[in-house]
Amino acid sequence: MKRVLEPELMEDEAQVKAYAEADFEVPHSQFIERLQAFVNEPGFSGTALDLGCGPGDISCRFARAYPLARVHAVDGSAAMINYGKLLIDDALKPRISFIQGLLPHVSLPQASYGIIFSNSLLHHLPDPMVLWDVIKKFAVPGTRIVIMDLLRPASIDEAQTMVRTYAADEPDILKRDFYQSLLAAFRMEEIAGQIAQAGLDLKIEQISDRHVFITGIAS
Numbered sequence: 362m363k364r365v366l367e368p369e370l371m372e373d374e375a376q377v378k379a380y381a382e383a384d385f386e387v388p389h390s391q392f393i394e395r396l397q398a399f400v401n402e403p404g405f406s407g408t409a410l411d412l413g414c415g416p417g418d419i420s421c422r423f424a425r426a427y428p429l430a431r432v433h434a435v436d437g438s439a440a441m442i443n444y445g446k447l448l449i450d451d452a453l454k455p456r457i458s459f460i461q462g463l464l465p466h467v468s469l470p471q472a473s474y475g476i477i478f479s480n481s482l483l484h485h486l487p488d489p490m491v492l493w494d495v496i497k498k499f500a501v502p503g504t505r506i507v508i509m510d511l512l513r514p515a516s517i518d519e520a521q522t523m524v525r526t527y528a529a530d531e532p533d534i535l536k537r538d539f540y541q542s543l544l545a546a547f548r549m550e551e552i553a554g555q556i557a558q559a560g561l562d563l564k565i566e567q568i569s570d571r572h573v574f575i576t577g578i579a580s
């Protein structure tokens with residue numbers, strides 16, 4: 362099945378509200394557990410960059426897991442950034458900065474970051490090289506890179522089955538977004554090709570029927 366693009370930014374108010382209020386406990390806690398297994402440094406006290414942060418749930422989970430860290434959380438959607446600022450716990454506010462900016466042209470407060478992570482951004486990008494180029498721009502030797510995203514199923518039937526299996530009880534708008542995201546996602550071999558083209562040395566693992574997890578240390 363060929364890739365079908367979905368709108369790049371999530372800007373529609375109803376869509377953003379549904380996404381911000383959705384329960385992502387399972388995938389997001391698994392993201393942080395896997396990130397912690399890779400970045401086994403609970404005392405990390407640098408700044409992490411969250412690319413395509415949405416309403417910031419993963420930024421907040423990261424900040425709780427690394428109590429000395431700061432996070433620069435970037436998204437192109439003003440509606441998402443507004444939700445992030447609204448939902449963040451007061452205790453985390455001093456350590457998480459939400460930045461509205463469209464990748465790859467965003468200007469960030471730091472030239473480089475100790476950790477760069479991103480969940481579910483890649484499939485939104487018409488040009489996937491934007492993610493890998495931004496990572497290269499803001500990484501220095503030693504930067505830990507952690508990326509998770511959806512994988513495109515082999516067929517429309519498979520995509521529809523996944524929506525029924527994993528989003529049966531979700532509001533229609535989330536079901537629609539999940540379906541569109543599956544169709545817009547990449548296959549393992551496409552992601553491997555992007556990473557090779559970028560000249561990055563990253564490990565790519567399929568961790569479920571619909572998720573890819575990518576890790577590496579910049580050199």
Ligand SMILES: C[S@@+](CC[C@H](N)C(=O)[O-])C[C@H]1O[C@@H](n2cnc3c(N)ncnc32)[C@H](O)[C@@H]1O
Nearest residue numbers: 369370371413414415436437438463464480485
């Ligand atoms: C599916 S959401 C993921 C949000 C968050 N990372 C999470 O895991 O909940 C993808 C986000 O990427 C943002 N996005 C898409 N293209 C972007 C770009 N070029 N620059 C910045 N943000 C972008 C969208 O606005 C959206 O908020």
